[in-house]
Amino acid sequence: MxxxxxxxxxxxxxxxxxxxxxxxxxxxxxxxxxxxxxxxxxxxxxxxxxxxxxxxxxxxxxxxxxxxxxxxxxxxxxxxxxxxxxxxxxxxxxxxxxxxxxxxxxxxxxxxxxxxxxxxxxxxxxxxxxxxxxxxxxxxxxxxxxxxxxYVIDHLVPEENKEVNGILFKIKRYVQDGYIFKEIRFRDKDEDFFYTERVKAIxxxxxxxxxxxxxxxxxxxxxxxxxxxxxxxxxxxxxxxxx
CATH class of the missing domain: 3.40.50.150 (Vaccinia Virus protein VP39)
Structure with missing residues (x-):
């Protein structure tokens, strides 16, 4: 989304x-x-x-x-x-x-x-x-x-699935253009969602x-x-x- x-x-x-x-x-x-x-x-x-x-x-x-x-x-x-x-x-x-x-x-x-x-x-x-x-x-x-x-970049987990409250969150992490990204995909109530977190690698x-x-x-x-x-x-x- x-x-x-x-x-x-x-x-x-x-x-x-x-x-x-x-x-x-x-x-x-x-x-x-x-x-x-x-x-x-x-x-x-x-x-x-x-x-x-x-x-x-x-x-x-x-x-x-x-x-x-x-x-x-x-x-x-x-x-x-x-x-x-x-x-x-x-x-x-x-x-x-x-x-x-x-x-x-x-x-x-x-x-x-x-x-x-x-x-x-x-x-x-x-x-x-x-x-x-x-x-x-x-x-x-x-x-x-x-x-x-x-430390975070050295220990970055590229992909992970996490189930919380019956919702399966599919998480992808990567580094690009000086930022650390986390893409979050999940489905709830017959609707697909997609959010991106982005934090500057300061x-x-x-x-x-x-x-x-x-x-x-x-x-x-x-x-x-x-x-x-x-x-x-x-x-x-x-x-x-x-x-």
Whole structure:
């Protein structure tokens, strides 16, 4: 149904099938990462955190249980509508384009679980870095949790079938023109569907170039959710701490 859309992420992320396919994501791992990250950053209860590209809000909700004042934002109206049921005085969700600064200042801005590099325009990646910097208060930290491109390409599974909720998803992965593609085909209710995910293969050097252009200081680099040292060949994540 959808191929090479100029905003594929807006369409695919808004479908129920996206959430069906990825419903088994590890919530314990996500919670442990938030524990490790907030401890490392020495964030105190009551401080404000912006969860940038929050999806249905799993990280935002957990961060709020730790005592933080959390705002979750995402381009997907359906995801924000779902997440909004969990709102309280210190947890809110809003539709927002992460290329643009938000209207408040935060002690931390988190961009988690490879929620970067989707844009068609290269300048939007730099604009997002600049927006994160603009959203930080004087002592604030930016965090981008991205895939380690070298590791992902070395361990790429070209084809895979995955059945979830009675739906057989046929997945194909490949690298082309500086992007990592995932083609997703499936049939449901007598209708065939086809979506394409595309993420720019951004390396540590690429991020460093963005940071230089945005006048951002890179403070630390980690390679997994336990915040172990980054290794370009063996780390599965690229976690960047900056301000």
């Amino acid at each position: 959808l191929k090479d859309s100029t905003m594929w992420y807006a369409s695919w992320f808004d479908t129920p099938y996206y959430h069906i396919l990825y419903k088994d994501r590890n919530h314990t791992e996500a919670s442990d990462f938030m524990d490790n990250l907030t401890t490392y950053l020495s964030l105190e209860q009551g401080e404000k955190i912006l969860d940038l590209a929050c999806g249905k809000g799993r990280h935002s909700i957990y961060l709020n249980t730790l005592g933080y004042d959390v705002t979750g934002v995402d381009l997907s109206k359906n995801s924000i509508e779902y997440a909004s049921q969990f709102e309280n005085e210190t947890l809110k969700f809003r539709v927002h384009d992460m290329c643009r600064p938000y209207s408040e200042k935060f002690s931390a801005v988190f961009n988690l679980f490879t929620s970067f590099g989707y844009f068609d325009q290269e300048e939007d990646n730099l604009s997002t870095i600049k927006a994160i910097k603009a959203d930080l208060n004087q002592r604030g930290f930016g965090v981008i949790d991205f895939m380690n491109v070298d 390396t540590l050097r690429d991020f460093q170039n963005y940071f230089d252009k945005a006048d951002v200081d890179l403070l630390d680099i980690f390679g997994d959710y336990q915040l172990q040292k980054f290794n370009s060949k063996t780390s599965n994540r690229l976690i960047l701490i900056f301000r």
